[in-house]
Each structure stands twice: as C-alpha cells, then as structure tokens.
Amino acid sequence: MFGLNKQDIRLAFNLFKMNVRDRFLGSSLGSFWAIANPFFMLALYTFVFGFVFKVRLPGAETTLGYVIWLISGYGPWIAMNEAILASTTSVVGASGIIKNMAFKTELLPISAAFTGMISLGVSLCFLLILITIEGNIPDWRIIWLPLIVALQFFFIVSLGLWLSAINVFVRDLSIALPNILTIIMFVTPIFYPITSMPPLVQKLSFANPFYIIADAYRGVLLDHKPPSIVGMGYVFLLALTIFFFGLAAFRRAKGFFDSAL
Amino acid sequence: MDSRITLHEVSKIFPVGGMSGQELFSTAAQTAATGDKIAVARVSLTIQHGERLGIIGRNGAGKSTLLHMIAGLSSPTSGSIEINGKVTSVMTLGVGVREDLSGRENIYVDGEIQGRARHEIEQVIDQIIDFADLGEFIDYPVRTYSTGMKARLAFAMISHIDPEILIIDEALSVGDANFSIKATARIMEICARGKIVIIVSHGMGSIKSICNRCLWMENGHVVMDGSPEAVTKAYIDSVRAADEAQLMEKFRKFIGVRSMQDGWAVKQVAIFNGESGEQRSLLEAGQPTRLEVRAVTPVGETDSGVRVRITRLDDLLVFDECFPVEAFRLCDQSIGLEIEMATLVLGSAIYRLDVSLEAGVTVCAESSCIFEVFAHNPPTGGKPMLLYPVSASAISTDSLEKVR
Numbered sequence: 001m002f003g004l005n006k007q008d009i010r011l012a013f014n015l016f017k018m019n020v021r022d023r024f025l026g027s028s029l030g031s032f033w034a035i036a037n038p039f040f041m042l043a044l045y046t047f048v049f050g051f052v053f054k055v056r057l058p059g060a061e062t063t064l065g066y067v068i069w070l071i072s073g074y075g076p077w078i079a080m081n082e083a084i085l086a087s088t089t090s091v092v093g094a095s096g097i098i099k100n101m102a103f104k105t106e107l108l109p110i111s112a113a114f115t116g117m118i119s120l121g122v123s124l125c126f127l128l129i130l131i132t133i134e135g136n137i138p139d140w141r142i143i144w145l146p147l148i149v150a151l152q153f154f155f156i157v158s159l160g161l162w163l164s165a166i167n168v169f170v171r172d173l174s175i176a177l178p179n180i181l182t183i184i185m186f187v188t189p190i191f192y193p194i195t196s197m198p199p200l201v202q203k204l205s206f207a208n209p210f211y212i213i214a215d216a217y218r219g220v221l222l223d224h225k226p227p228s229i230v231g232m233g234y235v236f237l238l239a240l241t242i243f244f245f246g247l248a249a250f251r252r253a254k255g256f257f258d259s260a261l
Numbered sequence: 262m263d264s265r266i267t268l269h270e271v272s273k274i275f276p277v278g279g280m281s282g283q284e285l286f287s288t289a290a291q292t293a294a295t296g297d298k299i300a301v302a303r304v305s306l307t308i309q310h311g312e313r314l315g316i317i318g319r320n321g322a323g324k325s326t327l328l329h330m331i332a333g334l335s336s337p338t339s340g341s342i343e344i345n346g347k348v349t350s351v352m353t354l355g356v357g358v359r360e361d362l363s364g365r366e367n368i369y370v371d372g373e374i375q376g377r378a379r380h381e382i383e384q385v386i387d388q389i390i391d392f393a394d395l396g397e398f399i400d401y402p403v404r405t406y407s408t409g410m411k412a413r414l415a416f417a418m419i420s421h422i423d424p425e426i427l428i429i430d431e432a433l434s435v436g437d438a439n440f441s442i443k444a445t446a447r448i449m450e451i452c453a454r455g456k457i458v459i460i461v462s463h464g465m466g467s468i469k470s471i472c473n474r475c476l477w478m479e480n481g482h483v484v485m486d487g488s489p490e491a492v493t494k495a496y497i498d499s500v501r502a503a504d505e506a507q508l509m510e511k512f513r514k515f516i517g518v519r520s521m522q523d524g525w526a527v528k529q530v531a532i533f534n535g536e537s538g539e540q541r542s543l544l545e546a547g548q549p550t551r552l553e554v555r556a557v558t559p560v561g562e563t564d565s566g567v568r569v570r571i572t573r574l575d576d577l578l579v580f581d582e583c584f585p586v587e588a589f590r591l592c593d594q595s596i597g598l599e600i601e602m603a604t605l606v607l608g609s610a611i612y613r614l615d616v617s618l619e620a621g622v623t624v625c626a627e628s629s630c631i632f633e634v635f636a637h638n639p640p641t642g643g644k645p646m647l648l649y650p651v652s653a654s655a656i657s658t659d660s661l662e663k664v665r
Contacts, residue, residue, distance in 0.1 A: 011376035018373060026361040097374055100352040102333035255336025258329055259275055 008104050015111040019086065020118065038078065038119040042071060042126045057193070068130050072221045073190045073214040075123025080156060080210070081181050083116025087160025088167050089174050095261035105254045106247060109160035113153060120149065127221065139224045148216045148227060155209060155239040161246035165253045168260050190214050209235045263310040264346035264426055264456040266331060271340035272481075273301040273326050300326040302481035303340065313458040315472035315489055317465070317496050323481040324461045325430060328352075331459060332428045346456060349424035355415030360404040364395055364414050367403055371418045385421045392447070393417035394440070413440055420447050427455040431462055465493045505611075508574045512613055518628040525618050525625035528595070529555040532614070532632055534605065544605055546636035546648050552600040554616050556626070558586055560594055565620045567598055574611040579647075583619065606647045609636040 024033045046067050049055050055066045090112035091098070091105060098105055124145075131137060167173045188210045189197050197205070205211040212235050216227035275298040301323040308314055316324045329335045330342060332350035357374045358367050368389050372382035390399050393414045395406075403411060429448070445467075452458045452471050462468050468475060468489050475492035477485040485492050520526045533551040534544040544550060558565055567589070571580040589598045612634065617627035636648060 007376055010378060014373035014376060018370065022359070025359060096356045099329075099334060100350070100356045101374065102348060102350060103376065258335035 004104065004107075008107060011103060012107040012111040015107060016114050019090075019112055019115050023115075034118045035122055038075075038122040039126065041078075042075065042123060045070065045074070046130070062134065064130060064134050068127065068134060068136075069218065069222060070191065071123060071127050071130070072218045075127060076120060076152065076214060076217050077185060077188075077190050077210070079116040079120035079123065080152065080213075081116075081185070082119055083113045083153070083156045084159055084163065084181065085174070085177060086112040086115045087156065088163040088177055090160070091164040091168050091257065092171065092174070092261065098257055098261060105257065106161065106250050109164035109250075110157050112164075113156045113160045116156065117153070120152075131221065136222065138221050141220055141224055141226050144216075144220045144226055147232075148213065148220065151232060151235055151239070152213050154243070155213070155235060158239045158243035158246050161243065161250045165246075165250045168253070168257055184210060188214065206231075207234075209238055265310060265343075266306075266308040266345070266426065266457060267343040268304055268306040268331070269341045269343075270303045270305055271301060271327070271330060271337045271342060272299065272303050273323070273330060273335070274299050274338045299481050301330070301337070304481070304483055306476075306483070306486075308457055308459070310456055312474050313452060313455075313472045314460070315468035315475045316459065316461045316478060317463070317468060317475065317493065318478035318484075319500070322478040324478050326481075327478070328428055328430055328459065328461050344426065346425040348426045348428060349422050350428040350430075351419050351422075352428075352430045354419070355411060358403055358411065358415060361402055363402055364393065364399040364406075365390065367414065368418060388421050389417045392420045392443075409437055409440075416440075416444050420444075420451075422451060424451065424455045426457045427451060427459070429458070429460045429462075465497065468493060505574065508576075509611070512574060512611070512631060515613060515615070515629045516631060518626075520626040522620075522623075522625040524559040525557070525620075527554065527556045527616050527618060527626050527628035529553070530614065530616050530628050530630055542630070542632045544607075544632055544634045546607060546609060546634050547604050550602045550605040552602075552614075554596070554598040554600075556596040556598075556616075556618055557594075558596060558618055558625075560590075562620055563587070565618065565625075567596065568615075568617045568619055569598075569600065570615040570617075571607075572613045572615070574613075579607065579612065586618070605634065606649055607634045608648050609634050 020031055020034055024030050027033060029036070049070060050063045050067045054063045056063055057066050057069055087109040090108040094105075094108050097103075163173065163177070185191075187201060188208055189201070189205055190210075194202055194205055194211075194215075212228070212231040216232065219225045219227055304327060316328065318324050326335075328350075329352075330337050331344070332348055332352070333344075334350070334352070357371055359370055362370065365386070368386055369379070369382055372379075393399065393416075395410055395414060398406065398410060403414070406414070449471060452460075458471070460468065460471060472489045475485075475487065475489040476483055477492050477496045485495055518527055531540050531553045532542065532544065533539060533553065534541045535548045538549075538551065552569070554567060554569070556567065565586040566583040567586055568583045569580070570578065570582075572578055584598060586596055589596050591597045610633070611631060613629055613631050615627060615629045617624050619625065
C-alpha cells in the first residue's frame with residue numbers, strides 16, 4: 001500500500017521505538033516519563049480546575065464534570081499537538097541517518113506522529129478512571145473510539161508529511177509552529193464550550209477538523225452519541241487529500257534532503 | 262541474476278543560495294541557472310557484475326555526490342540511474358551511536374535503524390562484540406569510550422554486512438594499528454563477497470589493492486576510466502603538475518631586477534655550470550658550478566652586504582648567506598662576487614635565486630631569477646633537497662684499528 005512493504009512497516013516501528021527512547025535517553029526513569037509526564041499534567045489540571053477554581057459546566061452538579069469535559073477534548077489535543085510537532089521535526093532531526101542510509105524517509109514523519117499515541121493512551125485511561133468515579137459510564141457507542149483515534153492519526157500523518165518536508169527547506173516552520181498550534185487551540189472550542197465562542201467562530205468550527213475530532217471524542221465518551229458521519233467523512237476526505245498530495249510532494253522533495261540538511 | 266548499475270547522463274546541480282522549498286511543488290526538471298554549482302555533469306557509466314570500482318579525484322570533484330546518488334541518498338537533477346541488486350552503503354561510521362547507551366544496546370539501535378528485527382540482530386551480535394574486542398566496556402555507556410574504541414565499535418557494526426552492491430565512502434581505516442589491519446582485512450573480505458563494490462578514497466594504495474577499475478573525476482566529469490594502476494598514476498602526475506604550475510605562478514612574481522634607492526643596483530647575476538663553464542639556467546647536478554654577481558653600491562656604506570638566497574619551488578629555503586660588501590669591491594668601485602661549488606649538490610627541481618643588497622636591515626636593491634636543476638639518475642620516491650656527492654676508497658688499516 002502506498003509503495004510501502006512489510007520491511008518498511010518494521011522499520012517504521014523501530015523508528016517509533018527509537019523516538020520514544022531517545023526523548024528520555026540518559027534519564028534514570030527512561031521511557032517511564034513517556035507515561036508519567038502526561039499523567040502528572042492531567043492530574044494537575046484535575047486539581048486546579050476541580051478543587052482550586054471549582055469551574056462548573058452549566059447544569060452540572062459537580063466540578064468533576066468540567067474536568068472530564070475538559071480532558072476529553074484537551075487530552076486528544078495534547079496528543080495531536082505533540083504528534084504534529086514531533087512529525088515536523090522528524091526529518092531534520094534524522095539528518096544523520098538520511099545522509100548515510102537509503103531508506104523510505106517518508107517513514108520518519110509517519111512514525112514520529114505515532115509518538116502522540118502514548119499521551120493519548122494516558123489521557124484516555126485517566127479519563128476512564130474519572131468517568132468511572134463520576135458514574136457516567138460510556139455505553140456501547142464507545143466502539144466508535146478506535147475509529148476516531150485512527151482518523152485523528154491519519155489526519156496528523158497527512159499534515160506531518162507536508163510539515164516535515166517543508167521544515168527541511170524552511171526551518172522557521174518548526175520554530176513558529178508551537179505558536180500557530182496554540183492559536184489554533186484557542187480558536188477551536190476545546191477549553192470552552194462552543195456556545196461561549198463568538199458566532200463567527202461557531203460557524204467556522206463545523207469546518208474545523210480539530211473541533212470535529214474533539215467533539216467526536218466528547219460525543220462518544222460523555223454524551224453517549226455516535227460521531228457525526230458527515231463530520232467524520234469530511235475529516236477523512238480532507239486527510240486523504242492532504243495525505244495523497246503530501247506523499248507525492250514528499251517523494252519529490254526527498255531527493256533534495258541530502259543537500260539541504 | 263547479475264548485478265548491474267547503469268547511469269545515463271546523470272547530472273546534479275546545487276542551487277547557490279540554498280533551497281526555498283520549490284522542490285515540493287515543481288514537477289519539471291530543473292535546469293542550471295547561472296552561478297549554480299554543477300557537482301556532477303552528464304555522467305554516463307555502466308558498472309558490470311564483478312567490477313570493483315574506485316573513484317578518485319580532488320575535493321569537490323563530485324565523487325561523493327555521484328556516490329550518494331548511486332546509493333539512493335539523493336536523486337539526480339537530470340538523467341537516470343538504473344540499479345539491479347540491493348545496495349548497501351557505508352558513508353560515515355557510527356551515525357546512529359547514542360552516547361548514553363552501552364555498546365551492546367547501540368548494536369541493537371544500529372540494527373533497528375537498518376530495519377532489522379530483534380531476532381535478526383541477535384544472530385550477529387556475538388560476532389560484532391567479538392570483532393569490536395572491547396572487553397567489559399561493551400556494557401558501559403559509549404560516552405565512557407575513547408575515540409578509538411568508538412571507532413572500533415562503529416566499524417564492528419558494519420563488519421558483518423553481506424552486500425550485493427557495496428558502496429564505501431572513505432571509511433577504510435580506523436582505530437590503532439592492530440585494529441586497522443584487522444579492519445582492512447575485513448573490508449577486503451566484504452569486498453570480495455560483494456558482487457559490485459564502489460569505493461571513494463584518497464588512498465591510492467587501497468584503491469589499487471581493492472579495485473579492478475578506477476574512475477578519475479574532475480569538476481563533475483569523468484576524466485579517465487581504466488585500470489587502477491594507469492588511472493592512479495595519471496592522477497598523481499596531474500596533481501603534481503598542477504601544484505607545480507601554481508607554485509611557478511607564485512614564483513614568477515618575484516622575478517626581475519628592482520632598485521629601491523639611488524646608487525644601489527644589482528647589475529648582473531649569472532650562473533655558470535658544467536665542465537666548460539657555460540652560462541646556463543638549466544643546470545646539471547654534480548657539475549662544478551659558479552655564481553657571479555655584479556653590483557654597485559655607494560662607497561663608504563660600512564654596514565652593507567650582499568645577500569644570496571636560494572629557495573626551492575615549494576618554498577624550502579636551501580641557502581641563505583650575507584657577504585659584507587666591502588670585501589668584494591673591485592678597483593672600478595663596483596662590487597664583484599663569485600660563489601663556487603665544486604659539485605652542484607642541489608637535487609633536481611626548480612629554484613629561485615635572490616640576490617639583494619642590504620644596508621643594515623633595509624633592502625636597497627634586489628634581483629631574482631629562476632634556474633632548474635636536473636640529474637641524470639635522480640633518486641625515486643620523493644624529492645631530495647641535496648644530492649650529496651660521496652667518494653669511495655679502500656678502508657685503511659688505521660681506521661680499522663680505531664673501530665676496534
């Protein structure tokens with residue numbers, strides 16, 4: 001599929017393992033941090049919004065409701081944020097092996113994107129614990145969850161192919177990107193319900209893939225409703241288009257990586 | 262199936278001033294804009310099964326660029342490369358080495374980078390550890406290693422490759438003398454197994470011992486393609502000739518007669534050489550040689566001198582002596598100086614003779630000329646500065662006594 005074979009998938013898996021390990025290389029707890037870091041952050045959010053600020057959603061009785069609502073949207077966002085950044089810098093960061101070994105370099109942004117899976121997994125586990133405590137257990141519609149995760153990562157990978165290739169030639173991208181992502185986060189109804197956003201943003205949000213994904217998580221986990229087929233189909237087509245052209249552009253550009261790295 | 266590499270009109274052009282990302286969008290083949298660096302220019306080449314190709318040339322000749330394209334690390338700007346067989350390339354040793362991991366863990370990482378499964382790495386790991394010969398250090402972090410140990414580990418990681426087409430870029434010698442011998446032997450062994458081997462090296466010795474075909478590149482073009490002996494010899498000769506031409510250029514700037522102060526002038530510098538004592542500029546080594554200098558200086562300058570200096574083409578100062586002027590004043594008040602060498606001991610090369618008139622430390626007039634020395638039976642293997650004339654005779658009994 002897409003010109004990748006079994007050997008390439010194994011290499012992608014190896015690269016993924018290396019990405020995770022290298023990030024915490026030299027620390028005594030090692031890869032444990034990959035799980036501990038997002039966990040501590042989520043615990044902090046729970047403490048701050050659940051016990052210090054005591055934010056309540058309209059109509060909710062406990063403060064835990066807001067925390068659950070927040071994490072169900074913000075958790076996937078953190079994973080997305082992390083994955084996009086890792087993917088963008090993946091090619092430049094692997095300049096050593098690119099200049100010395102012939103392999104399918106498109107595996108780099110793809111495998112880097114999957115590092116976001118770890119923090120997503122931690123978020124979802126954390127969330128399930130909170131939901132269980134609160135008692136609002138998700139019903140059978142949770143079977144939609146893997147599909148949403150798959151779609152989310154397909155979208156990240158398709159963006160990653162573009163961003164990682166552009167970043168080779170325009171290094172400014174990886175510097176500006178964290179700010180751009182922060183802007184996107186605040187424009188997307190993740191921290192606040194969509195009803196408290198300005199009317200213009202409310203309208204635009206239905207075309208915002210980041211919102212559609214966050215909303216799909218919330219729908220399945222909290223509201224017991226399946227994700228909108230139109231929304232999911234739209235994100236899928238969007239990701240497919242970006243992926244298709246991104247892969248072609250990446251393959252065109254990769255012959256020049258050698259001289260730009 | 263026979264391995265085979267075919268290059269057809271392969272060019273690589275590097276845009277000057279960096280890339281702008283246009284590679285992502287433009288599908289059309291790029292053409293060289295003015296000022297762009299053409300690293301490889303329309304190279305066509307066929308490498309057959311069993312050929313061990315060495316590529317030589319100066320820095321920036323396009324050797325590595327060509328190698329990178331064949332290895333698939335970069336793609337040509339125009340032209341096509343067709344490869345039958347699996348390519349293994351060794352460009353730099355120890356690329357993926359993680360300083361914080363132990364030697365053993367690094368072997369796994371290296372295998373992972375190459376897309377191997379864990380059980381495949383486990384099959385060769387003992388062989389690698391054995392070859393690296395690091396003792397207990399194999400389980401210590403690489404940051405505790407010496408440079409030589411790192412090189413050994415890095416080399417050991419490639420030591421078990423079993424290539425169809427092998428491409429090596431100057432990675433031939435590592436570690437201490439002992440390990441280097443072991444490594445070279447292993448490289449030879451790997452090369453012998455490979456169906457096609459391509460090597461870029463500056464070591465003519467390794468090219469000659471490994472390769473059976475040699476390519477000489479210059480400015481992106483293939484200048485010569487033939488047997489390693491013939492090509493390396495032609496290459497070395499050309500490098501030497503080019504170096505000498507460059508030195509000559511520098512030398513020529515000095516030639517001429519200059520007079521910086523009134524009343525001071527070098528009138529004549531002449532070299533006589535040979536049994537007959539003819540005036541020459543091409544001198545034969547071993548012959549009696551005489552140097553004649555005529556000059557004028559103001560009378561009464563007590564601190565003045567004539568400096569005679571001989572410099573070889575490669576800036577080696579052979580002779581430098583200052584003679585007090587007054588000792589050589591002739592009856593017509595001019596200066597006449599004669600230096601004699603019973604036999605000319607200079608080795609064959611081009612030399613510059615500088616004669617300057619000095620008052621204290623100031624140079625008041627000078628004259629420079631070039632002469633060349635040739636020898637009928639020059640020693641081989643380098644450039645001797647002096648050909649020392651020796652005389653042989655029967656050992657007298659006296660000196661034998663002394664030795665005892």
